[in-house]
Amino acid sequence: MKQLLQNGLDQLGINESIQSFKSVSGGDINEAFYVRTGNHEYFVKLNRQVSPDFFEFEKRGLEKIKATDSIAVPKVYGVKTDVQSGTPMLWLEWIEGKKAFGxxxxxxxxxxxxxxxxxxxxxxxxxxxxxxxxxxxxxxxxxxxxxxxxxxxxxxxxxxxxxxxxxxxxxxxxxxxxxxxxxxxxxxxxxxxxxxxxxxxxxxxxxxxxxxxxxxxxxxxxxxxxxxxxxxxxxxxxxxxxxxxxxxxxxxxxxxxxxxxxxxxxxxxxxxxxxxxxxxxxxxxxxxx
Known part of the structure; x- marks a missing residue:
């Protein structure tokens, strides 16, 4: 799995090495991972049963919401498909926080x-x-x-x-x-x-x-x-x-x-x-x- 995730980073043109990763909750459809490099934290969703269109649609939606300049969304790094396994991946900014009063x-x-x-x-x-x-x-x-x-x-x-x-x-x-x-x-x-x-x-x-x-x-x-x-x-x-x-x-x-x-x-x-x-x-x- 680490190599698959590293392949995704490389395909995005991000010159970083994965220091750690772990599986996290990502709904009942996709596999999801927290990925940490020396400089950044990422949230990655992948699914071996779908076409890249599945994640391209989500990417486009996040970009459209961001373009309204009204409410925040995670930064989108891109959608890439692993060449060896054919697995599409969506790479996003890692967001972590607690819902609080207000x-x-x-x-x-x-x-x-x-x-x-x-x-x-x-x-x-x-x-x-x-x-x-x-x-x-x-x-x-x-x-x-x-x-x-x-x-x-x-x-x-x-x-x-x-x-x-x-x-x-x-x-x-x-x-x-x-x-x-x-x-x-x-x-x-x-x-x-x-x-x-x-x-x-x-x-x-x-x-x-x-x-x-x-x-x-x-x-x-x-x-x-x-x-x-x-x-x-x-x-x-x-x-x-x-x-x-x-x-x-x-x-x-x-x-x-x-x-x-x-x-x-x-x-x-x-x-x-x-x-x-x-x-x-x-x-x-x-x-x-």
Whole structure:
């Protein structure tokens, strides 16, 4: 493993020798390592089962978030594929810090500032991933069209293939797609979204600054992002208060929230199975049952 990691450094053109490395938590998809040289500390993710596109998408997302000049992300050194083993690797700055009182308020304010950067289209212009699942994508003039045809219908296709969306569940989801325009707006504010913002995808760096990690970026309704933060918890009232002090939520947000959470529940259903089926069914019953 040390030689594979050293090969990555060499391919990046970084003239340093690895002094130590250790395996660290990096989610349930990738292998992850802390790497120390004489001058720097790195965080490296690698995956022997994916193409370099998998990490190139994450790299591009981090760079897009950084370009908004609103919220910090780890420095990206690059994506390289080991010539001998064909293993792609993403090399990032090592971030280490503890979440403390007030940090999530900063996160809420800075996330809202990121969302305030208005985009011209909805969706995304290349292949993207949520967890291990590849997502359908294109750029659209309509958020409603993109959310229906790429996000929800995309998970419907995967669910049919994996037999997680069948029978009554399939019928109700198809019915929901037809009448989605009753609730989902066609042209909300188009924000750059992190796209996978649960409590484990932000951390604290130098001087207590919040950093976003592991993005699955897209352009879309900022309330889509907020709905996901509410799905599994991990964000305090201070986070939401700070966010709304910059970017207030619409009067229709609470009607929309379950419809936006439905996408992420379908993703979890398709990745992890029937544990999430009941939550999917309750949302479908609420709107088309």
């Amino acid at each position: 940090t999530d308020s900063q996160l809420g304010e800075q996330l809202a500032q990121m969302h305030m950067n208005k985009q011209s289209k909805y969706g995304f212009d290349e292949k993207s991933f949520i967890g291990r699942l590849e997502q359908k994508n294109h750029l659209s003039d309509s958020w409603l069209e993109y959310y229906r045809n790429c996000r929800l219908a995309g998970q419907l296709e995967i669910g049919r293939e994996r037999q997680t969306i069948t029978g009554d569940r399939e019928r109700k989801l198809v019915k929901l797609l037809v009448c989605l325009d009753q609730w989902v707006p066609e042209k909300p504010h188009a924000s750059l979204l992190h796209g996978d913002l649960w409590g484990g995808n932000w951390m604290v760096g130098a001087e207590g600054r919040p950093h976003l990690i592991d993005p699955s970026v897209l352009y879309g309704d900022n309330e889509f992002e907020l709905a996901f933060t509410n799905l599994f918890g991990g964000f305090s009232d201070k986070f939401y208060e700070a966010y709304q002090s910059v970017f207030p939520l619409s009067d229709t947000y609470h009607d929309l929230e379950p419809l936006y959470q439905l996408y992420y529940l379908l993703v979890h259903l398709n990745m992890f199975g029937e544990t999430y089926g009941g939550s999917v069914d309750r949302i479908l019953d609420r709107y088309v049952g």
